[in-house]
Amino acid sequence: MWRRMGLGIAVLLIIVWSGGAGAQVLNIAIPQDPDSFDPIRTVAAATSEVAFNIYEGLVKATPEGGVAPALATHWEVDASGTKYTFFLREAVFHDGSSVTVRDVVESLNRARDPELAVRAGELSMIKEVKALDNAVQVELYEPNGAFLYLLTEVYASIYPAEAENLSRQPVGTGPYYLADWRPNQHLELRRFEQHWSGELPYFSQVNFLIIPDENSMVLNLKAGRVQLIPRLEVSVLHQVENSPGIKIHTSPMNLVQLFAINNSRPPFDDLRVRRALALGLNREEILLGAAWGQGVLLDSALSPAMAGFYNDQLNEINPYDPQQAKELLREAGQENLRFTLTLPANYPLHVQAGELAAQQWERLGLEVDLEIVEWGTWLERVYTQRNYEVSIIGLAGRLDPHAILVRYTTDSSRNFFNFSNSRYDELIELGLRAQGEERRAIYLEAQEILARELPGIFIMDPLQMAAMREDIQGWRSYPTYVVDLASLYQ
Amino acid sequence: MKRFLWRRTGGFIFTALLVSFATFFIVQVLPGDPALLMLGTEASPASYARLRRELNLDQPALQRYLQWLGSFISGQWGNSWRYSLPVRELVSQAFPLSFALALLAVALAALASLPAGMYMAVRPHSPSSRVLSVLTQVALGMPQFWVGILLIQLFAVGFHLLPAGGFEGWQSLILPTLTLALPRTAILSRFLRAGMLEGLGQDYVRTAQAKGVAGPVVLFKHVLRNAALGPLTAAGVQFAQLLAGTIVVEQVFGLPGLGQLLLNGVFQRDLPLVQTVVMLVVLVILAFDLVFDLCLGLLDPRIRYE
Numbered sequence: 001m002w003r004r005m006g007l008g009i010a011v012l013l014i015i016v017w018s019g020g021a022g023a024q025v026l027n028i029a030i031p032q033d034p035d036s037f038d039p040i041r042t043v044a045a046a047t048s049e050v051a052f053n054i055y056e057g058l059v060k061a062t063p064e065g066g067v068a069p070a071l072a073t074h075w076e077v078d079a080s081g082t083k084y085t086f087f088l089r090e091a092v093f094h095d096g097s098s099v100t101v102r103d104v105v106e107s108l109n110r111a112r113d114p115e116l117a118v119r120a121g122e123l124s125m126i127k128e129v130k131a132l133d134n135a136v137q138v139e140l141y142e143p144n145g146a147f148l149y150l151l152t153e154v155y156a157s158i159y160p161a162e163a164e165n166l167s168r169q170p171v172g173t174g175p176y177y178l179a180d181w182r183p184n185q186h187l188e189l190r191r192f193e194q195h196w197s198g199e200l201p202y203f204s205q206v207n208f209l210i211i212p213d214e215n216s217m218v219l220n221l222k223a224g225r226v227q228l229i230p231r232l233e234v235s236v237l238h239q240v241e242n243s244p245g246i247k248i249h250t251s252p253m254n255l256v257q258l259f260a261i262n263n264s265r266p267p268f269d270d271l272r273v274r275r276a277l278a279l280g281l282n283r284e285e286i287l288l289g290a291a292w293g294q295g296v297l298l299d300s301a302l303s304p305a306m307a308g309f310y311n312d313q314l315n316e317i318n319p320y321d322p323q324q325a326k327e328l329l330r331e332a333g334q335e336n337l338r339f340t341l342t343l344p345a346n347y348p349l350h351v352q353a354g355e356l357a358a359q360q361w362e363r364l365g366l367e368v369d370l371e372i373v374e375w376g377t378w379l380e381r382v383y384t385q386r387n388y389e390v391s392i393i394g395l396a397g398r399l400d401p402h403a404i405l406v407r408y409t410t411d412s413s414r415n416f417f418n419f420s421n422s423r424y425d426e427l428i429e430l431g432l433r434a435q436g437e438e439r440r441a442i443y444l445e446a447q448e449i450l451a452r453e454l455p456g457i458f459i460m461d462p463l464q465m466a467a468m469r470e471d472i473q474g475w476r477s478y479p480t481y482v483v484d485l486a487s488l489y490q
Numbered sequence: 491m492k493r494f495l496w497r498r499t500g501g502f503i504f505t506a507l508l509v510s511f512a513t514f515f516i517v518q519v520l521p522g523d524p525a526l527l528m529l530g531t532e533a534s535p536a537s538y539a540r541l542r543r544e545l546n547l548d549q550p551a552l553q554r555y556l557q558w559l560g561s562f563i564s565g566q567w568g569n570s571w572r573y574s575l576p577v578r579e580l581v582s583q584a585f586p587l588s589f590a591l592a593l594l595a596v597a598l599a600a601l602a603s604l605p606a607g608m609y610m611a612v613r614p615h616s617p618s619s620r621v622l623s624v625l626t627q628v629a630l631g632m633p634q635f636w637v638g639i640l641l642i643q644l645f646a647v648g649f650h651l652l653p654a655g656g657f658e659g660w661q662s663l664i665l666p667t668l669t670l671a672l673p674r675t676a677i678l679s680r681f682l683r684a685g686m687l688e689g690l691g692q693d694y695v696r697t698a699q700a701k702g703v704a705g706p707v708v709l710f711k712h713v714l715r716n717a718a719l720g721p722l723t724a725a726g727v728q729f730a731q732l733l734a735g736t737i738v739v740e741q742v743f744g745l746p747g748l749g750q751l752l753l754n755g756v757f758q759r760d761l762p763l764v765q766t767v768v769m770l771v772v773l774v775i776l777a778f779d780l781v782f783d784l785c786l787g788l789l790d791p792r793i794r795y796e
Binding site: 222224 | 540656
């Protein structure tokens, strides 16, 4: 033990880590380590941000929110809409072996095995994955409009069938491979020279440096130790806004911040009470006070970033109207209502928004007890046990609306609102089978139901701010949580 | 002496066991389920149940504690749940850094406080003493994260002399050491000043001066030696505190030390990691304590070990 520690000291103190030296090296600041690089076990958004560059699926997400070919050159869907045939391209893994039909079948089967995969439930529409000659056929139980989008998720990544210890040593086909990972210190990614595209990204080495403190992140950017902060905290925006040599890209985060209401707990089972809370909320003030104005107000469970499906006709339904809010409370006999607002301590944005809302609700004559809990407690008590009255959280968007909206159906295990509306449940069922304009109309109606029935009160989509040195070019914003390294150059 | 050592060793083991028991059960009663924290908000009930089995969370707490204790003693520290890495590997990377940082900070504080404390004692009414006294107050009042950021701003962003953070070699420890040493220098110098002022008024000092012993000899041999006991004890306590208590500085400077490891471990209810880090820190502190007590005897012959 002590010898090893001695060795550790020596290694730590003697080796001056070479990152930052020479050209074509990019240093990126992130606040924490990924959890695991095993595609079917990871849950942290911090992991998918990095893993996007290491792993690829049959298809991949585009910055516009579409689906583009990756390991599949193209695909065909049969007339019934249940049989997808993916034609594989010639590609090699980071370990030099070729991508085979068997690798694809194994990867997808592992991803949908509830005994192995954390999010297997999301692929439960798959009936069978069959190996064909240089192609893979996926058969679904019934047509599913969300299926193709789900294949862009990290859990649907393709890796060698025999791969072991993926959590620490990922083997994928992406434009970068993981060369080194020191917890709380850095991840080192190197360019994969045999990527199937034949194109080489500009940076030959990319280091993700772990810097937990947001002020330090900014100082590191100013000092030139890092060249890119993909997710700048809004509280330090003013420190870089007018700094010479630094530029900021903003884009919608595709995250919906909302007040969750426990719909099954009296008096919140009364729509009038939920509506009163919504009408008594001055969200303009919350946007300014909690997010420094860096966000977009919304009235839907979808972010405006989901342009194809977002219902932009809902802003008249719950305007700021404290007078009417008081009236509704009187009607419901709840003008002296006292309730607890539970806030997750690790998200300053949510805590501040919650504190502002509490003041606004108190102006209606209500009494709000603030309860600030740590994330583990929040997950257990609010999310899993559904033992709360009102809380606040940000729900991450996806590429396809179904994955987001299914949460509000009566039987969803993720429906911590205890929301139940039979028409809504029916629409979400229909939405899976519908296509094109018909599908869009269904989701527009579903969003309107949520805005009227209020499982919670939708607040805003905060802006994602990527701060970088002026000479960094090619930044691409995605509606998902990724940093696309291959597009960056200097 | 022998009896003293036996008694101390017994106390050592008892304290270590007590701490391990307390840590284990404090983490148990904390709300927040480790399996839930690992799986997040998208997990299925099936994978949740499976993970709980895998982590042995479905077994009684006492049984798990005894299992852990057995494997800790035999050197099997298990895998961290948060990092999916052997705890041993994580700790052997973080421990040397934290140890070095704590040692450097306390050593620097002790060195710097010596002239400052002595000067304030010998010339208590001089203007410079008053300035020094105010400065120690200021140093004590400044929050550490702020001092750290100020130093980065100055030396990394301004002069480009030192790295803005991370661990890139010796030079990465300079600013964190300064940040940590500053308030500790203030404390130690005030301790030293008080001790020496008291000593200077003692009869044996007057006797020594009266029989013509040279001023510096009186100061160093008679006064300082007696007055050093207080600050040295304080420095020992400071070192123990710093070993895993540099979280704020580690965060600001992005240093991969024990503090970060412990903090992330607690947030994720990563029992194997938290338990091992706490135990190691406790063991080191206890060992240090023992050695320190023995050293005090060298300084003050009146101290007896019984």
